[in-house]
Amino acid sequence: MWPTVLVGFFAAIYTAFLFGQCEGRDLWQTPLLPVHLIVQTLMCGAAVLPLLPSALGGSAQVVAVAKEALGFTLLFHLLIVAAEFLMPHATDNSAYAARLITHGPFKTWFWRGTIGLGGVLPLFLLWLAPFDFYNTALAGVLALAGLLIFEWCFVMAGQSVPNS
Numbered sequence: 001m002w003p004t005v006l007v008g009f010f011a012a013i014y015t016a017f018l019f020g021q022c023e024g025r026d027l028w029q030t031p032l033l034p035v036h037l038i039v040q041t042l043m044c045g046a047a048v049l050p051l052l053p054s055a056l057g058g059s060a061q062v063v064a065v066a067k068e069a070l071g072f073t074l075l076f077h078l079l080i081v082a083a084e085f086l087m088p089h090a091t092d093n094s095a096y097a098a099r100l101i102t103h104g105p106f107k108t109w110f111w112r113g114t115i116g117l118g119g120v121l122p123l124f125l126l127w128l129a130p131f132d133f134y135n136t137a138l139a140g141v142l143a144l145a146g147l148l149i150f151e152w153c154f155v156m157a158g159q160s161v162p163n164s
Contacts, residue, residue, distance in 0.1 A: 009038065009041060012034075012038050013034060013038070016037045025097075025159065026089075026090070026091045026158075027089075027093070027094045027097035027154070027158040027161070029090070030094075032083060032084055035080065036077070036084075039076045040147060042069065042073045043073035043074055044144065046066045047070055049062055049066035067139075070126060070143060071123060074122055077119075077147070078119045078123075081150065093161045097160065097161045100157040100161075104157075106156065109149050110153050113145070114147075114149050115146075117142055117146055118142055118145050118148075121139075121142055122138075122140070122142045125139040
């Protein structure tokens with residue numbers, strides 16, 4: 001298991017490095033990106049754990065740990081997203097790309113998909129609903145869906161800003 005965890009961290013760091021190489025895409029030049037990708041990696045791992053069958057380690061104790069880990073990493077993810085989109089941006093291009101996500105053509109996907117369906121609803125299921133395997137598994141699936149939507153918005157908005 002530990003080699004897999006290590007490879008996952010290196011993949012996240014490498015992805016941040018690849019985004020950093022795209023000098024013409026200012027939205028992707030944020031210093032929060034490596035930390036955000038590591039938090040997302042941990043969040044994905046915690047989201048998948050409750051979905052494992054008991055033969056692969058999906059016991060009640062593992063689900064309880066995954067529930068707490070998913071809740072905290074999801075909260076960190078949402079805080080980093082808030083920091084990224086609520087704070088002033090270094091360039092006009094990155095501000096424009098962020099505005100495309102929050103107020104432009106990606107706003108419905110971002111607010112309803114990333115924040116609502118993939119952020120607030122899973123936190124509600126994890127922290128306010130009764131502890132249950134199904135609530136935790138559903139929260140994990142919703143968090144993964146919200147992360148997919150966020151990444152789609154992040155990549156598409158970054159590419160929607162003209163380079164010249």
